Amino acid sequence: MGTFVMPSLGADMAAGTLVEWLKQPGDTVEHGDIIAVVETDKGAIEVEVFEKGRIDELLVEAGSAVPVGTPLARIDGEANGVKPSATGPAKPKVGTEPVRATPPRPSALLVMKGQGPRASPAARQHAAERGIDLASLAGSGPDGAIQLVDVERAECIRSEPGLGSGPDLSAMRRAIAAAMARSKREIPHYYLSHRFDLSAALEWLERYNAERPPPERLLLGALQIKAVASALKEFPEFNGFYGEEGFSPFPAVHLGTAIAIRGGGLAAPCIRHTDTLTLSDLMESLRDLVARTRRGQFRSSEIADATATVSNLGERGVESLWPVIYPPQVAIVGFGSVMWRPWAVKDEPVVRPVITTTLAGDHRANNGHRGALLLRRIEQILSEPDKL
Amino acid sequence: MTQVSYREAVRGAIRMAMQADERVFLMGEDVGHYGGCYAVSQGLLDEFGPERIRDTPLSESAFTGAGIGAALGGMRPIVEVMTCNFSLLSIDQIMNNAATIRHMSGGQFTVPVVIRMATGGGRQLAAQHSHSLEGWYAHIPGIRVLAPATVEDAAGMLAPALDDPDPVLIFENALLYNDTADVDDAVAVDIDHAVIRREGSDISLITYGGSLGKTLAAAEELAAQDISAEVLDLRILRPLDEAAILATVSKTQRCVIVDEGWRSGSLAAEIMARIIEHAFWTLDAPLARVCSEEVPVPYARHLEEAALPSTEKIVAAALAVLGR
Numbered sequence: 185m186g187t188f189v190m191p192s193l194g195a196d197m198a199a200g201t202l203v204e205w206l207k208q209p210g211d212t213v214e215h216g217d218i219i220a221v222v223e224t225d226k227g228a229i230e231v232e233v234f235e236k237g238r239i240d241e242l243l244v245e246a247g248s249a250v251p252v253g254t255p256l257a258r259i260d261g262e263a264n265g266v267k268p269s270a271t272g273p274a275k276p277k278v279g280t281e282p283v284r285a286t287p288p289r290p291s292a293l294l295v296m297k298g299q300g301p302r303a304s305p306a307a308r309q310h311a312a313e314r315g316i317d318l319a320s321l322a323g324s325g326p327d328g329a330i331q332l333v334d335v336e337r338a339e340c341i342r343s344e345p346g347l348g349s350g351p352d353l354s355a356m357r358r359a360i361a362a363a364m365a366r367s368k369r370e371i372p373h374y375y376l377s378h379r380f381d382l383s384a385a386l387e388w389l390e391r392y393n394a395e396r397p398p399p400e401r402l403l404l405g406a407l408q409i410k411a412v413a414s415a416l417k418e419f420p421e422f423n424g425f426y427g428e429e430g431f432s433p434f435p436a437v438h439l440g441t442a443i444a445i446r447g448g449g450l451a452a453p454c455i456r457h458t459d460t461l462t463l464s465d466l467m468e469s470l471r472d473l474v475a476r477t478r479r480g481q482f483r484s485s486e487i488a489d490a491t492a493t494v495s496n497l498g499e500r501g502v503e504s505l506w507p508v509i510y511p512p513q514v515a516i517v518g519f520g521s522v523m524w525r526p527w528a529v530k531d532e533p534v535v536r537p538v539i540t541t542t543l544a545g546d547h548r549a550n551n552g553h554r555g556a557l558l559l560r561r562i563e564q565i566l567s568e569p570d571k572l
Numbered sequence: 573m574t575q576v577s578y579r580e581a582v583r584g585a586i587r588m589a590m591q592a593d594e595r596v597f598l599m600g601e602d603v604g605h606y607g608g609c610y611a612v613s614q615g616l617l618d619e620f621g622p623e624r625i626r627d628t629p630l631s632e633s634a635f636t637g638a639g640i641g642a643a644l645g646g647m648r649p650i651v652e653v654m655t656c657n658f659s660l661l662s663i664d665q666i667m668n669n670a671a672t673i674r675h676m677s678g679g680q681f682t683v684p685v686v687i688r689m690a691t692g693g694g695r696q697l698a699a700q701h702s703h704s705l706e707g708w709y710a711h712i713p714g715i716r717v718l719a720p721a722t723v724e725d726a727a728g729m730l731a732p733a734l735d736d737p738d739p740v741l742i743f744e745n746a747l748l749y750n751d752t753a754d755v756d757d758a759v760a761v762d763i764d765h766a767v768i769r770r771e772g773s774d775i776s777l778i779t780y781g782g783s784l785g786k787t788l789a790a791a792e793e794l795a796a797q798d799i800s801a802e803v804l805d806l807r808i809l810r811p812l813d814e815a816a817i818l819a820t821v822s823k824t825q826r827c828v829i830v831d832e833g834w835r836s837g838s839l840a841a842e843i844m845a846r847i848i849e850h851a852f853w854t855l856d857a858p859l860a861r862v863c864s865e866e867v868p869v870p871y872a873r874h875l876e877e878a879a880l881p882s883t884e885k886i887v888a889a890a891l892a893v894l895g896r
Binding site for chain 2: 304305306307308309324325326327329331332397399400
């Protein structure tokens, strides 16, 4: 038996309001199912469940605000015969399966890819563009496949008046204020900067995109995210969380991406297992994430699990940025705009597209020597784009 | 406009080409005195004489090679190969000579030969006379491959084929020779583009040659079930009109390809690959195809019918794609 508790959807979150239950007693749930919607400073967030089983009892009514950690629902473990107890968790007997604390994460993505809803490419694309979760749809196609018509139907239903359509920006601003103030107060930041020639990556990208229709093209941001994720894999002291017992590296790279929201909001949800995705899958995830984030529809795992963050000023025409670490993470990598600059190649000055990469590191967890190697590694990866 | 058969349309096209250009001549097995094994060239010997309607020995490699040589020498030969099954004897000439000489001579020589051959099954002529090998030829760079599926295309494709400075292969499905239609005497057909034979919005049926009629019949049956099928006739198997394929699939988002060739390594496989390469995100269902069963085409009528694409098979494939 498991207890589903109010999750912490950010280091600064103390309480949340349960807006809506999406599952009812008697429903069976799978790892990754969306069970409820929780309102936080960041907006309404769809919360996933990490247990498998049947919902036994809902302990909190929709509309209640409760502190993080409050039990919200009891979930009966699947067919293991354990009866729910009325008060307090029973101590597991020696030899029985321990209460699942963390699910086996590395396989989560593969499971989703292989056994996710069967959906046509057209349906997937349409759903991704509109931020509709395929898992919430029923398919009418061959073998129950989700087709375009099913997504369009869901879209009609959703576009009817209901929950607010965008995030509450003033609340989001308060959340950013709290997190960043805590970061600057607690984290001894150090900064490194590295400028390098980006022509190999840009030429590769141009060739790649020239052969493809617009929906399949890649943005430079996808290459940067992939390069940082791959580099972090080799520098574990930059990838993880700093908690009460110090730094613990995290085995997978869930790279957060700072996404600006029109009107002044900012969120950094992550793409899970970033380093294992192909560039085209990564680009697809990124498009989906950006579209949903701008509407304030990200999932609990995306907002709470980021192990490091990338901040990218893209085409805003500024050469470099000095990012602020998002606690409890211990590193953030920034990319400035690509600038055409005089550059020395051998002993000749030439004009090259140049980018400035910066690293803000948490000195409690890592240091500048390794940080420098990390930035150099990012340069090296971006200079061999065909290996990405 | 006159009512003509596919056979008469091909004959008329040959006659007009020979009248228009002294360099044009026809050669092949039985094209002269016998009038062609499918009676395409009946009467032409009397009209043009043995210099221009030439019977050849049973030697596909030799007379195809002679046609290529004549083309290099400035003539405009039309070579008839009785069926594409026999053309394998001349494939060395077609592939190693006709298709390559322009390239290997650095553009100094071209080979303006037209090679016509019958293709397809359905006439109880057993395996060695019934196969559809046009997909193999569509694999070869340096040649153009045409598949006239209508009387109009049969009448209008020869002239632009003869005008093409490079080798052109025309595959005439033998089941079509008796089809009739009203056709303009001097019809002009472009040999670059596929054509939509029926507009539709729910599913694309892509086909060519002898399967067009079966496919249009399938579209009619689907219409009776409120399914609007678009039928694309490829007409040109090489170079494929990729834009037309992608346009129809992007429009309907579903597709069945009908190809009388065997499915492994087939033209249908190539079309599927291109759709996946360029139109993957528009698809709303897996692609499907109806090809010949992977056996030598049988002699017995019921077995032959079972081996070849049929209207029923096309309807069934379309319904499966639509989840009906």
